[in-house]
Amino acid sequence: MALVGSCCFPRRSSTGTQVASYDGTRTPLTITWGTSVPVGDRRYPLLVPASTITTTAHGLTPERVQHALNGLPPADGYALHVKPLRYRQRPHLSAWTDFEERSITLQVPEPFFPFGEIVPYAAKRRPSARKGGPPKFIWLTEGVTFRTPREVLRFLYCHEWMHVYGTVREGKRRVGETACDRFALHNYRRRTVTIEDAEASLLPNRADPKS
DSSP, X not given: OOOEEEOSSOOOOOOOOOOOOTTSOSXXXXXXXXXXXXXXXXXXXXXXXXXXXXXXXXXXXXXXXXXXXXXXXXXXXXXXXXXXXXXXXXXXXXXXXXTTTTEEEEEEESXXXXXXXXXXXXXXXXXXXXXXXXXXXXXXXXXXXXXXXHHHHHHHHHHHHHHHHHHHHHTTOOOOHHHHHHHHHHHTTSSOOOHHHHHHHTSTTOOOTTO
């Protein structure tokens, strides 16, 4: 069974099967990503270079996907798949990472309309109602409106990239969904994102994604 990590939004499970490229052939169109982003004065193991992008989403060629993700850190060694999300009632976010297949899959709603999501990015501890009782937590959330497929791609990619980065940084230890959401919220609109930004999202006092 493949080890799969996903964002906390509705998704479908990964099949691990080959996907068609945007022109309808069975040969994925390949784009070689750049070298890894700088780590500053700290050193972390880097992922194996050269990823591929395949897409079956309407109007999103590999080149357009790469352009939409410009400035975000590369998931070197991982294939990137972009697929349509044919929802029943309303658009929503959906993505997953398959660590055995070394792939990230992002889904873009089709047809696309601007839509909103409530995203939890931290939990605040509150005192128990009775002395010695179990602690309770209040989720801190932010409402986000996704107006374009580009915004969806960048948010989902940031979230899933954080899962990949966690396996490199921590070995078998996984980065939690809340930390991945916090990283995505703070960075998906930024032009350039680095590993230092990922490290900042892991700090306990980094609760507000707008800070």
